[in-house]
Amino acid sequence: MGRGSEMVGDEIVLRVENIHKRYKDQEVLKGVTFEVRRGETKVIAGPSGAGKSTLLRCINLLTKPDKGRVWLEGVELTDPETNINKMRQKIGFVFQEFNLFHHLTALENVMIGLTKVKKLPKDVARKKAEEALLTVHITEDLWHKYPAQLSGGQKQRVAIARALAMDPVIILYDEPTSALDPQLVGEVLRVMEELARKGVTGLVVTHEIGFALEVADEILFMYGGRILERGPPREVVFSPKHEVTRKFFENITKLYGGK
Amino acid sequence: MDPVWWEYIPYILQGAIWTFTLVGGGLALGFAIGVPVAMGQKYGPTWLKAVLDAYVWFFRGTPLVVLLFLFYWGVFPVLLGIKLDALTTSIIVLGLRSGAYQSQIFRGALNSVDEGQMLAARALGMTKWQAITNIILPQALRIAIPGWTNEYAIILKDSAICFTLGVIEILTRTRYVVISTGEALGPFLFAGILYIIFTYGGTKVFNIIYEKYHIPGLVGKGV
Ligand SMILES: Nc1ncnc2c1ncn2[C@@H]1O[C@H](COP(=O)(O)OP(=O)(O)OP(=O)(O)O)[C@@H](O)[C@H]1O
Ligand SMILES: [Mg+2]
Numbered sequence: 001m002g003r004g005s006e007m008v009g010d011e012i013v014l015r016v017e018n019i020h021k022r023y024k025d026q027e028v029l030k031g032v033t034f035e036v037r038r039g040e041t042k043v044i045a046g047p048s049g050a051g052k053s054t055l056l057r058c059i060n061l062l063t064k065p066d067k068g069r070v071w072l073e074g075v076e077l078t079d080p081e082t083n084i085n086k087m088r089q090k091i092g093f094v095f096q097e098f099n100l101f102h103h104l105t106a107l108e109n110v111m112i113g114l115t116k117v118k119k120l121p122k123d124v125a126r127k128k129a130e131e132a133l134l135t136v137h138i139t140e141d142l143w144h145k146y147p148a149q150l151s152g153g154q155k156q157r158v159a160i161a162r163a164l165a166m167d168p169v170i171i172l173y174d175e176p177t178s179a180l181d182p183q184l185v186g187e188v189l190r191v192m193e194e195l196a197r198k199g200v201t202g203l204v205v206t207h208e209i210g211f212a213l214e215v216a217d218e219i220l221f222m223y224g225g226r227i228l229e230r231g232p233p234r235e236v237v238f239s240p241k242h243e244v245t246r247k248f249f250e251n252i253t254k255l256y257g258g259k
Numbered sequence: 260m261d262p263v264w265w266e267y268i269p270y271i272l273q274g275a276i277w278t279f280t281l282v283g284g285g286l287a288l289g290f291a292i293g294v295p296v297a298m299g300q301k302y303g304p305t306w307l308k309a310v311l312d313a314y315v316w317f318f319r320g321t322p323l324v325v326l327l328f329l330f331y332w333g334v335f336p337v338l339l340g341i342k343l344d345a346l347t348t349s350i351i352v353l354g355l356r357s358g359a360y361q362s363q364i365f366r367g368a369l370n371s372v373d374e375g376q377m378l379a380a381r382a383l384g385m386t387k388w389q390a391i392t393n394i395i396l397p398q399a400l401r402i403a404i405p406g407w408t409n410e411y412a413i414i415l416k417d418s419a420i421c422f423t424l425g426v427i428e429i430l431t432r433t434r435y436v437v438i439s440t441g442e443a444l445g446p447f448l449f450a451g452i453l454y455i456i457f458t459y460g461g462t463k464v465f466n467i468i469y470e471k472y473h474i475p476g477l478v479g480k481g482v
Contacts, residue, residue, distance in 0.1 A: 060382060062378060062381060062382060085384050085385070085386050086384065087384075088381065088382060088383065088384040089383070089384035091382070093379070093382035095375060095378070095379065097375055099375035099376060099378060099379035100379075101376060101379070101380075101394055101398075102376070102398055102474065102476060102477045103394075103397050103398045103401065103474050103477055112383075112393065112394075113383040113384065113385075116385065116389055116393050117383055117384040117385055117389070118384075146474055146475045146476060146477075147476065148474075148475045148476020148477070149475055149476070159379075162383070166383065166384075
């Protein structure tokens with residue numbers, strides 16, 4: 001059980017119900033249901049093509065699910081009446097490829113959501129952005145650098161700060177360390193762990209078993225567009241119910257060196 | 260005794276004012292047309308794309324001199340029933356044509372901004388319009404500056420064709436000088452060198468603008 005668990009309340013902040021998604025003749029998501037409680041860190045793992053990224057994008061409707069419903073703090077995102085732009089402000093999204101805005105400095109990257117979307121005054125936004133950057137250990141000397149002038153680990157931490165500064169209800173991470181050089185993975189995982197410990201709710205697609213074992217409250221193992229099994233990290237990783245799950249974590253552990 | 264041609268150099272040089280009116284007007288109008296056309300072609304509904312494609316295709320596929328005649332004697336007086344002078348007509352035609360070319364420059368620049376930028380902007384809660392104006396366009400415009408510099412050089416040279424409508428720009432004046440002095444080599448060579456200087460100088464100015472707005476690492480993919 002993740003050590004963040006003492007922060008977890010009973011309140012469900014994200015509810016995903018029976019999500020289906022099909023691309024042409026390929027059914028990518030075949031009915032996915034789960035929920036995330038406030039303060040919780042949930043890890044989604046599973047082989048390539050299982051539908052993990054599609055699932056995350058269906059949550060903030062970057063991709064429209066064909067069927068199924070999503071609620072954030074009781075508001076149904078999939079309701080066509082819901083102002084999705086307003087709701088997306090509350091859902092942080094951290095991409096594998098960072099997707100920092102190339103033409104903005106680190107500080108401006110974090111500020112732009114606050115000024116343009118939340119319409120905060122510049123000085124308030126700036127203060128908030130600086131706080132968020134410090135939280136992810138991006139020090140002042142880096143604030144005025146452009147993304148191309150930052151290392152991969154720094155970029156991803158700025159991207160996390162960009163999400164964090166919006167005061168999101170939950171942050172979705174899609175393989176946040178997969179594009180990083182191995183020696184830079186640690187600094188990003190450490191920041192994510194610190195946020196989890198502070199009670200920032202997170203839904204993390206990752207193959208970092210160490211992170212899952214240390215931080216996650218639950219692992220969802222996805223296979224073929226479904227959640228094949230779920231449970232406490234140790235259980236799912238070390239004594240899974242299904243053979244495919246066992247194989248998957250065995251291979252991952254070999255590849256990444258589990259703890 | 261006939262006057263010698265170089266006594267007319269100030270007269271030819273005054274044509275530069277007209278040339279730059281044509282170039283500046285054409286480029287500006289082309290920019291005002293090209294950016295929205297590119298946005299419509301990339302983000303607009305299918306019917307709009309078809310209309311814009313037709314516009315681009317028409318103005319890129321027709322020789323400039325034909326466009327000038329068509330608009331000066333056809334479209335404006337006959338079709339629209341308005342009388343426009345040669346300079347105004349020329350600027351509008353150069354602008355419409357440059358808009359077609361510039362839209363392709365900007366479309367390429369928009370396409371070279373990677374998809375992840377739009378995704379990240381939308382994920383923050385920006386509307387599509389906010390994402391385009393705050394994130395995509397500022398990058399695309401920077402990426403487009405080299406292509407735009409090229410467009411300046413092209414429109415500068417194309418502006419000479421407006422002599423056919425009698426706009427008293429550099430070439431028109433040069434021809435007057437040739438006719439009244441009977442000398443061809445000197446005046447035309449002078450005009451040619453003027454165009455080279457303006458091409459070179461203008462390109463330099465745009466390079467300075469490019470450097471000023473350049474952001475490390477911001478190069479569109481495939482540009
Ligand atoms: N926009 C799309 N159009 C068509 N097919 C898609 C699209 N997006 C995803 N797919 C397909 O859906 C399936 C699931 O993709 P998804 O990216 O969700 O998997 P994943 O679990 O995130 O895999 P990975 O670990 O490789 O990131 C894949 O087979 C993929 O080819
Ligand atoms: Mg994925």
